[in-house]
Amino acid sequence: MKDLLTVMKFTMKDLVTRKSFIISNLIILGIIILAFNIPNIINLFTSDKESGDSNANQTMLIVDAENIFEGTLEQINNMNLGYPVKVSNENLSFEDIKTKIDNKEIDDAIIISNKNGQINLEYIVENLVMITEVPESIVNAITAVYTNLQISKLGLTPEQLQSLAPNFNFEMKQTEQEEVAGNPIVMMLMSMVLFFAIYYTAYQVSASITTEKTSKIIETLVTSTTPRTIVLGKTIGVGIVGLMQIVVFVATALICSALFVEEGTFDGLIDFSKITPFLGIMTIIYFVLGYAVYAFLYALTGSTVSKPEDVQTANGPVAIIAVIGFYLAYFTMANPTSELNKLAAILPISSPFCMPFRIMMGIATNQEMLISIVIMLVTIFIVAKISVRIYSQAILNYGTKITLKDMVNLYKSK
Amino acid sequence: MGLKIEKVSKHYGEKTAVDNISFEVNEPGVFGLLGTNGAGKTTTIRMMLGILKKDEGEITWNGKPVERKNVIFGYLPEERGIYPKIKIYDQLMYFAELKGMKKEEASKEIDYWLGRLKVEEYKNMTAEKLSKGNQQKVQFITAILHDPELIVLDEPFSGLDPVNTELLKGIIIELVEKGKYIIMSSHQMTSIEEFCSNVVIINRGKTVLKGNLKEIKNTYPAKTLEINTKQDISSYIKEFGMEIEKNIDNNYVININSEPKAHELIKKLVSQGIEIDKFELKKPSLNDIFIEKVSQ
Helix, strand or coil: CCCHHHHHHHHHHHHHCCHHHHHHHHHHHHHHHHCCCHHHHHHHHHHHHHHHCCCCCCCCCCCCCCCCCCCHHHHHHCCCCCCCEECCCCCCCCHHHHHHHHHCCCCEEEEEEEECCCEEEEEEECCCCCCCCHHHHHHHHHHHHHHHHHHCCCCCCCHHHHHHHHCCCCCCCCCCCCCCCCCHHHHHHHHHHHHHHHCCCHHHHHHHHHHHHHCCCHHHCCCCHHHHHHHHHHHHHHHHHHHHHHHHEEEEEEEEHHHHCCCCCCCCCHHHHCHHHHHHHHHHHHHHHHHHHHHHHHHHHHHCCCCHHHHHHHHHHHHHHHHHHHHHHHCCCCCCCCCHHHHHHHCCHHHHHHCCCCCCCCEHHHHHHHHHHHHHHHHHHHHHHHHHHHHHHHHHCCCCCCCHHHHHHHCCCC | EEEEEEEEEEEEEEEEEEEEECCCCCCCCCEEEEEECCHHHHHHHHHCCCCCCCCCCEEECCCCCCCCCCCEEEECCCCCCCCCCCCCHHHHHHHHCCCCHHHHHHHHHHHHHHHHCCCHHHHHEEHHCCHHHHHHHHHHHHHHHHHHHEEECCCCCCCCHHHHHHHHHHHHHHHHCCCCEEEEEECCHHHHHHEEEEEEECCCCEEEEEEEEEHHHHCCCEEEEEEEEEECCCCHHCCCCCCEEEECCEEEEECCCCHHHHHHHHHHHHHHCCCCCEEECCCCCHHHHHHHHHHC
């Protein structure tokens, strides 16, 4: 037990004091802080633009010199377009509008005119680089105002008016019995974050073992402690560092969210009621179990190579398994009640990337969770046993890369 | 008492790396394990320390299996290894703790040995910044830091300059004086002759010679006689039917037929009043014996 702690401590210290580790984590933290500040950065630039003229506040000017709309255009300001609309009946030319835009009095303008009975709308902006068509909202608003104006001239009764503007009541229902509620963006993000966290943390175990083999320190090490202690110590040590990284990243994200993001910004994207402490605990459990499965697989492949250039090839099969597991979870997430998604939640290669989302969506049953955890624990035990066995037999192989057949023979050997 | 290797074998598929090897190290001192490249020395050492499992035979220390719980051992492997990106102090502390030392005690010992091997200025440097010789000295410290009873040194002097070789030899002599059991594998026969009272020579996995080095050498008759004089003695040498191999300023190297005849020649020279500065009947060196045994 003392040796296990010593190996763990040493592995952790080795990992966290590496320049590459420190730099990559600082970059990730920087990206998190930057990501939460994107709205502020955008606002910063926007407010700079606005500060030039207090009258210009994303304002649109509608010019109706011929009074085609008979003074009804002011109604547009009651239609919640998100920006104010000024109406003018003056006969303003294109040059007049250009001057107003240049002076930041307005951002854009629409000139309404009647040419041979055809109403013509001319949309004027500073440049058309990012604009391909007239905003649909203003087109709909102008159309509605004009329609109302014409209908009012027909002298219809309130009932007739009501029948022309029906207020439909839409409801959505699903044929599946299970009620699914989730945050698709959060789920996709979390799925990717969990995959990368598990994959790269587990990969460190392989890197650590290979380093010891390629630097030939292993022979001294195995006379100092048992192979089992080395594999377990490394796996736990690297796992703790990985978990600490996630905690630091999540804590940074939460702090950034509290400091830099205005309340309600993510309300349309995330249903915060679904992010519960239970979900947090289960996510950590699945991270730990998923990490253990992949870490022991990487310990196995790491111990079969003796040259740094063979590491990628040897780790290839584990990478493929991880990618299959991830995509199985990721693509079936669109149909969470499907049998395939249920399978992904139980398979040990995919359940760490799948089950947390089923829990978030409220469709994971206790039985499913229990089964998947038991299957993962059994898998971890079997993979760990094989890994320690192969590691013990293969660590002193400084020759060619060990093949699958060699591995089977090594496992069988005394 | 001590280390006992009894009929130990190791096979890799159809190839036998070590074939029925037996020897004993039953008193403190340096024991020489000799053999050509690929003879099975490293495999024997690995089995001795439990890194490799033996297929047959018994390996015991004071009657008990050689395991970490039964014997404190130190090992300097032939394959030199060190953590390149980790500070010297940290890696020495790591191995010291794995070998059961307490932090304070280990820290003192690390300082002592770094000073003793003249590498104290590298204590807080990463290993990759050290020369190969200094890395080797650090690895040697790893092997002896925890005061082991049994020390296995596989090619301890390879890669060291003469100054550092002497430094290491001095430490090995100190360890022997402290009553340590040292098994040394080396290709440098002069080093083995210098330290080892007992040796075993392995060739192609089999023992070809073992025993007390002095006794082994005594079984080999002297083949040459060296005489340094101030006079020409070539006529006396011819009179005894011997052949002069080399003569530089009356320093003779003579091929002899038998040791008694060589003694008679010396007696004759003395009786004739010839001043002899030095004479020596030369037994074959360990190097000669080794080459003879592994060539058979």
